[in-house]
Amino acid sequence: MKAATATILVLATFTLLSSGKKFRWCTLSDLEQRKCAELSKALLAVLPLATINSFARVSCIRAQNTHDCIDKIRVNKADAVSLDAGDVYSAVKLYGLTVVAKEIYEEGNCVFAVAIARRGTLDIQRLRGVRSCHNGARWTSGWNIPLGFLLARNELLWDEDQPLSQVISQYFNASCIPGVGITSPQLCALCQGPKSYVRNKNHFCETSSSEPFYDSEGAFRCLKNGVADVAFLDHLTIMNGTDSDQEEYELLCPDGSTAKLSAYGTCNLGRGPGRAIISRHNFQKITKKFLTLIQHLFGQNGKERAKFELFTSVPFRGKNLLFRDATQHLQLLKDKAEISHILGLDYVALLKGLGHEGSSLDNSVVRWCCISNAELRKCEEWALNIKSDPLVCVQAASMTNCIELIKSNEADAATLDATHAYIAGICGLVSVAAECYGEGCAPAAGRTKKLTHLADKALPPVYAVALAKKNARHVNIHNLRGRRSCHSHLYSPGGWLLLSRYTVGALENNTVNCDIGSAYQSYFWKGCMPGADKNLCKVCIGGGEMEGAKVSSRCAANHNERYYGNMGALRCLVGSPSGRSFGDVAFLEHHNLLKNIESLQSSGWAMGYTLNDFELLCLDGRRVAVTDWADCNLGPVPPNIVMTRPVTTTKIYGFLMKSQETLETNLDSKFHLFHSQKYGESDLLFKDATQYLVHTSHLDYQSILGDPFFQLAESVFNCTHADILEFCKQDICTS
Incomplete structure (x- = not known):
């Protein structure tokens, strides 16, 4: 059945390509041009005689660099090319192109971003002022993930207001x-491509194989030649490293160690999407059929692989020509797939945070x-009472909804309780x-409250x-x-997670009560x-x-x-005021319990109640x-x-610091960050018991x-369904 389907698909592709239009693949070097030409010859050799004329029309379009490829495809001078995910995003968002397929490697579509140095020379915490080589500007493993990592660490x-490239110029020596x-000569200072005033002959600091230090292979070459102290590239380049490479070089790990x-897999700066194939919207069906055909014939399991190997560059004395050599197969994508679903929400949010779409109000x-x-x-x-970055208030339905909005780059920050912080x-x-909270956090006399740095000392908890x-x-x-x-x-934390230990047995994972959500349903009436x-x-x-009790807000x-x-x-x-709708027991936190009971007197909700009308239930009965x-x-x-996205930590920290200082020095302000009573509720945005915020x-x-707490949360969520975790665990890295 599969063979019959493949045959039909091949014939359909023949028909499309025999319509008189050339299928034009964009190439980035003379070596790619040679491999592309050999692909064309191989197609001529294996296709039925009736289709020879159609595949004689497959041609190879030489471009100056990756952006020239994008432009050629956009203006209908080429049809497809495989690019780094960073360039794929630009092609889609800035130039209106579309993604038709992804390269799939041994570990899926994603690559690990790694930092490599000579043994014993560096660690990740001593990169300021060193010489660096990167596989490409705005690329996944050489730019986006490393810069996101350094920004998140406040390095x-x-x-x-200033270009990111200027900040990088000041951070690295060259x-x-x-x-x-x-516009950033310092960031090209170590490159060695040929220079020329003639555009087509200038390859200095270009995303083209004519620049010796281009791509991950080039970045590693830059390090090996002693030109740089550290190289940022993807793991595919070192997967099959030589014994000499293993002895001379090492990975710089996030914790300061080396490996x-x-x-x-365990020592990297992060993981992001690998390369993908782009085309124009009106040509995506033909491109997909063409990719299906060449993969069917010349892929890893291609029936004509003896004549041509699609994912091998050795015969052409190069590496990663047309596709990454590590590619196992090409995964075709659905039409009109969202770029965030193709590249991943985290990665797209990172690119927006790094300004890939230019500056914006966000x-x-x-x-x-x-x-x-x-x-x-x-x-x-x-927002009306601060003198810092403008504050915009985004409304969500719940804390889990806030997590979704922040991850999707539709909001930047929220204060989350401990369980939601785990999620x-x-x-x-x-x-x-x-x-x-509490007396342990009260500032000393005469000292201004401010965001304080937390070392190893644990913060005072509240109690459930x-x-x-x-x-x-x-x-x-x-x-x-x-x-x-x-x-x-x-x-x-108190009324769902911790409570489960004493009611439905959160740690008894082998019992029928493993799913805490359903267990509570049967435990309480x-x-x-x-x-x-x-x-x-x-x-x-x-x-x-x-x-008036709106139905939409119930529960x-x-x-x-x-x-x-x-x-x-x-x-x-x-x-309730009418005497209905009440419970026998309430699970809450102690931090504002006394104040809340006192507030019942003036709330109009439950007059006459005092502290003496309530008691706590202890674990011993x-x-x-x-x-x-x-x-x-x-x-x-x-x-x-x-909590926020990694790339915005510095911005949110700076905002909170300025905001807290502004509000504390303005003694006439009627607004208090940690007071909520005037709005008819308690613990709005922050707990009212908060003394100040600690930098973490x-x-x-x-x-x-x-x-x-972490282990309890892990135990519970390992067997308790939560839609938010399904959302969080969407993995674009698997095929």
Whole structure:
């Protein structure tokens, strides 16, 4: 059946190509031109006589560099070429071309970006002032991922008003970055291509094989020749390195250590998409059929491979001609596929952050993610009271929605609770700052609060507690099954993750309760866990009876649901103003519990309640006063964390620092970053208990969360379905 389909496809391709139009492949060197010509001859030799005339029309179009190829395809002087993912993005977004196929390597479509140096000469933390060679400007492994890495580590300080190339010129002593352009002579200083005033004869610092240090092979050659101290390239070049290479050179790892060249899977600066084939929109079907044909004949399993090998360059005394030699096969793509789905959300967000589409309004503002109308009001007032980068408030439906928006480059930052910070870390986001609570965080007398650098000292946690009404004497921690429950929200650290250890057994992965989401559904009779569904939404009331209770906000994972958050869980325990919709137990955090109970007096929600009307449920079955949370809790909850994409950490950190300083020095300001009461809710944008924000972008999210919490989250999410993790784990690297 497969053979018959292939035959039909081949014949269809013959028909298309015999229509009188040449199929024109763009080449970047004389060696590629030779290989392309041999491909044309091989086609003539193996095709049926009836189709010889059509394939005599396949021709090879020589271009000056990769951008010349893009331009030739755009103006209908060539039809297709295989390019680095960075150039593919430019071809699609800036020149209106389309992607028709991806090269697939042994480990999928992606490549590891690696930094290589001579043994014992360098580490990743000592790159400032060295000489560097890169495989290409705005390329995945030589530019995009390394620069994103350096920006995320605050090694490169980039004010987006200046060109990024200028910042790199100041960071490295001298470089060869083919394709960077004549406006950055320092970044071409090490290149050795022939110079000429005649455009077609000038190959100096060009993305063409006539520049000796072009592409990953060239960048490695630059290092081997002693011209540079470090080379940035992809792992495919060193996959089959010689014994001599293995002995003389090593990889620079992110943690400051070094490793053998063969350890690229664990010692790299990041992973990104490999090369892909571009064409014009109106020619993509013909291009796909042509690629299918040549792969069927001359690919790894091609039936005419003895006459010509598509993914081999050795006979032409070159490397990576037409396609990467490491290519296993070409994967054809669906028509009208989004570029973010082809190259990956993280990679596209990185390219936008590095200015691949030029400067835009998005680059000059900070877009903060808000999850309710109340947060939006507070955010808008924040924007009016700061003297820093302009702040734009982006509204989302939930914290998980914020993670999606940040990953997709539709927002820049949000403050996330510990469980959502874990999810965001899986999603590729990184920490910028963490909230600091309690007396241990109160600044010394006379010292201005500011973003403080966190070393090895752990931040003070808050505690998860279980709360019941004092008059409900029959309720204790051991008999909660079948009761009505109130939780701050789905995935909340205290009311979902930590609680699972004492109710549905989060660590008992071999039991029927492995999926915590479904286990809660059967454990409690009904409840309000905003963001959940089924019986865990039955107690929720949406906007509240006093406000007409919009159906759309009922059980929403944001403050538009009156039972959302710590204050919401307390309201749920007390019951709605009419006396209906209430729970038997509430799971929340201690940090603002006393204040929230006191606020019931003036809320119009539940008059007459005092601290003495509630008790905490302890793990040993006791019930104690609300003030005894230190001895009666479900465990510590790590602090909330501000998270963003790696390339924007410096911008968000600078924004928070300026913002905090501005608001503290303006004593007349009625706006306070860590106060929410005036907006009718609590813990908006940040926890109200926050004393100040601590700088954490030098730490990974696992360190901030701590091993016990991280391991519990890992255990639970390993067997609990979450749509957000499905979104986060989309892998463009596999074929």
